[in-house]
Structure formats: structure tokens, C-alpha cells
Amino acid sequence: MLRRSDWQVPLMSVRNVGIQQSLLQRSLHSGNISLDTGHSGMMVLADVPQVGKFRGFIVDALEDLPRDGVLEGEVLRDLDFE
Secondary structure: OOOOOOOOOOOOOOOOOEOOOHHHHHHOEEEEEEEEEEEEEEEEEEEEEEEEHHHHHHHHHHHOOOOOOEEOOOOEOOOOOO
């Protein structure tokens, strides 16, 4: 009856961040955020309030990641986040 689910996506695996909004979501300033992880597909965060602002937080965090080197055993390459 009452369920809860939880999943995590490592920030360094996000390649692109997109927003999708219906007309109703646009009027409510909400929307769906799509996180393209490349190798494992697309993750969608549904009905996020203030979707534009939240997307900005994600993009800023992605820009703060190191561009080259190794982080938690993963090799990082120069990525385009926009």
C-alpha cells in the first residue's frame, strides 16, 4: 500500500541534463528532468518543482567536477554538459 523506492545516479556518470514540461507543468513551474547517463540509458525525475532552478543546480554541480583524472576508480574525460 505505502511504498518507497530509492535510486542513486553518480553525478560523474551524467552526460546531459534535459527538461520536459507539459502545458500544465509549465503553468505550475514544474517538469520532468532527464539525466542521460550514456551507458545505462536515461533516468527521469518526474514532477520536479521549480524545474529550471533545479536543472541549474545539477549543471553547476557537474561543472564543479574535475575534468581529468580519476575519481572513485572511474577515469574522467573532458565532457560537454550542455
